[in-house]
Amino acid sequence: MTETKAAETDTGTAEHAHTELVAPSQFTRGRRIYETVVRSRETSILLVLLLVIAAATVKSPSFLFSANSWRDLLLTPSVLLLLAAGQCVVIITRNVDLSVGSVLGLTAYLTGRLFIDTGLPVVAIVLCGVLVGAALGAVNGLLVGYGKVPALVITLGTLYVYRGAVLSWAGSNRVNASDLPDSFSNLGTQTVASVPVLFILALCVVLAVGYYLHTARGGRELYAIGSDPDAAVLYGLAVRRRVISAFVLSGGLAGLAGVVYAARYGSVSSGAGSGIELQAVAAVVIGGVAIFGGSGTVWGAAIGAVLLVTINRVLPIVGIPDFWQQALVGGLILGAIVLDRVMSQRRARLLIEARDEA
Numbered sequence: 571m572t573e574t575k576a577a578e579t580d581t582g583t584a585e586h587a588h589t590e591l592v593a594p595s596q597f598t599r600g601r602r603i604y605e606t607v608v609r610s611r612e613t614s615i616l617l618v619l620l621l622v623i624a625a626a627t628v629k630s631p632s633f634l635f636s637a638n639s640w641r642d643l644l645l646t647p648s649v650l651l652l653l654a655a656g657q658c659v660v661i662i663t664r665n666v667d668l669s670v671g672s673v674l675g676l677t678a679y680l681t682g683r684l685f686i687d688t689g690l691p692v693v694a695i696v697l698c699g700v701l702v703g704a705a706l707g708a709v710n711g712l713l714v715g716y717g718k719v720p721a722l723v724i725t726l727g728t729l730y731v732y733r734g735a736v737l738s739w740a741g742s743n744r745v746n747a748s749d750l751p752d753s754f755s756n757l758g759t760q761t762v763a764s765v766p767v768l769f770i771l772a773l774c775v776v777l778a779v780g781y782y783l784h785t786a787r788g789g790r791e792l793y794a795i796g797s798d799p800d801a802a803v804l805y806g807l808a809v810r811r812r813v814i815s816a817f818v819l820s821g822g823l824a825g826l827a828g829v830v831y832a833a834r835y836g837s838v839s840s841g842a843g844s845g846i847e848l849q850a851v852a853a854v855v856i857g858g859v860a861i862f863g864g865s866g867t868v869w870g871a872a873i874g875a876v877l878l879v880t881i882n883r884v885l886p887i888v889g890i891p892d893f894w895q896q897a898l899v900g901g902l903i904l905g906a907i908v909l910d911r912v913m914s915q916r917r918a919r920l921l922i923e924a925r926d927e928a
Contacts, residue, residue, distance in 0.1 A: 611857075611858035611870055612857075612858065612867060612869050612870045612873055615856070615857060615858065615870060615873045615874060615877060616873050618877060619873060619876060619877045619880060622877065622880055622881060622884055623643075623880060623884075625884070625888070626880075626883075626884040626887050626888070629887055629888050630887050633883075633884070633887060640764060641759075641761060641764065641766055643880070644765060644766050644769040645758075645766040645768060645769055645834070646879050646883065647769075647772075647875050647876045647878075647879040647880070648766065648768040648769050648771070648772045648830055648834065649674070649772075649827050649830050649831050649834065649846070650846065650849055650850060650853060650875040650878070650879055651769075651772035651773070651775070651776060651872055651875050651876070652772050652775055652823045652824070652826055652827040652830060653670050653671075653674070653823065653824060653827050653846065653847075653849075653850035653853075653875075654850050654853040654854055654857070654868075654871040654872060654874065654875040655772075655775055655776050655779045655823055655868050655871065655872065656670065656707075656779075656819055656820030656821070656822070656823035656824060656850075657670065657820060657850040657851060657853075657854050657871070658779070658854050658857075658859050658866065658867075658868045658871040659779065659783070659792065659816045659819050659820060659868070660721070660816045660817060660819075660820045661796075661851075661854055661855075661859050661860075661861065661863060661866070662783070662792050662793060662796045662816075662859065662863055662864065662865075662866060663792050663795050663796045663812065663813050663816050663863055664795070664796045664799060664862060664863030664864065665714060665721035665813065665816070665817075665863070666721050666722055666725065666851060666861075667707070667710060667721065667725050667817060667820045667821075667824075667847075668722065668725040668726050668729050668847050668848075668851075669706070669707075669710060669725045669726075669728040669729045669732055669821075669824075669847065670820060670821075670824040670827075670843075670846070670847045670850055671729070671733075671824075671843040671844060671845060671846040671847035671848075671850075672728070672729050672730075672731075672732035672733040672736070672843065672847075673703050673706050673707070673732055673821055673824035673825060673828065673843075674824050674825075674827045674828040674831060674842065674843035674846060675732075675733065675736050675828065675840065675841070675842040675843040675844065676702070676706070676732050676733075676735060676736045676828065677699040677702055677703050677824070677825040677827075677828030677829060678828035678829070678831045678832045678838045678842045678843065679736055679739065679740050679745060679828075679838050679839075679840065679842065680698070680699060680702060680828070681695055681696075681698075681699050681745075681828060681829050681832040681838070682745025682749060682750065682832055682838045683745065684698060685745075685749060685750050685751060685754065686745070686749050692751070692753055692754050695754075695829070696826070696829050699825045699826060699828055699829040700822050700825045700826050700829070701822075701825070702825055703821045703822050703823070703824045703825015703826065703827075703828065704818050704819075704821050704822035704825060705821070706728070706732060706821045706824075706825070707817045707818045707819070707820050707821015707822060707824070708814065708817065708818045708821065709728065710724055710725055710728055710817045710820075710821065711813060711814035711815070711816070711817030711818055712814060713728075714813060714814075714817065715810040715811075715813050715814045716810070721817075729847065733844070736840050736842075737840045739840075740839065740840035741840065742840075743840075744837060744838060744839040744840075745832070745837065745838040745839075746836065746837055747836030747837055750832070750833075750836060754832075754833055755833060755836050757833040758833045758834045758835070758836065768830050768833065768834060771830065772830070773872075775823065775826070776868055776869070776872045779819075779868045780867065780868040780869055783867070783868060784867075788812065788815070791807050791808075791812055792812055792816060793864055793865070794807060794864075795807060795809050795812055795813065795863075795864075796860075796862075796863025796864035796865075797863065797864030797865075798864075827843075828842075828843070831843065849875075849878060850875075852874075852878060852899060852902075852903050853871060853874040853875035853877075853878045854866070854871040854874060855874070855903050855906050855907065856874035856877060856878060856902050856903060856906045857869075857870035857871040857872065857873055857874025857875070857877075857906075858870035858871075858874070858906065858910070859871055860910050860914070861907060861910075865910075878899065878902075881895075881898065881899065881902075882895065882899075885898065
């Protein structure tokens, strides 16, 4: 009797695994979209974000209902959104870019100096910031692609090299808001239908990166490379070129983030962006992108960035000390990694059970 029940249990488990893995292809398009949205990690992260905002609003209604609260809620994460989008692409390829904070600092100070020392228009200076960031990212990509050295080591080194360059260049000098033209500095407060312009810019970048990752052949190849680099090489994918392009994109977006930083804060010193590279990695991991590459979305990384910035704003409101603020963020990162590992093992088990049942 016991053996019969055990057999029935095993059969039921196998059928459940087979149904869960195969049945979605038999659903209608609307049903598939619904199942994807409901079961996605991004939906869970978004719900956490909404709960955090609701808790802060209950504790202090001015958090959401004051004159500038809505603008600040969207404006504050703008810089981190750009960094998270680029970092997401790099991590998907099973790499990491720790130099983005230094690239941001360098391009932010460069932006200010270009306004002070040249008569270039705003568009040209924005383009210079992006190109310089992309060039610095290309250095990372070439060293990783051709040097066969782990990206963690390479970008840790360039983090200090780029930061040393801006420290040497700027010294104790700083760019002040009065040094910037009004047409540029006003971008930090300008809104369209009560939505900050800088947030709209960051959102457009996230949408463009997400569209590329999920529709373009190059984007799908980035996932394939991150899932199994050796298999990608055997399959004939241009692994080195794709990895270099991922670092170039990350550097270019870090350069754009530097320009946005200058517009957002006006005042730029040699320490601009220090430590923000770790926030970018944290946002991506919290957003559900696997640190070992091959899975995750830029949408999750973007929500993770907003969640991280919002938590840092909310915790002082509820009276949590600085130490516990950092501990909570660390706990979120560890929880995201553990959850990703558990889900990966569950998917692998379901695949094995479905194979055995078939």
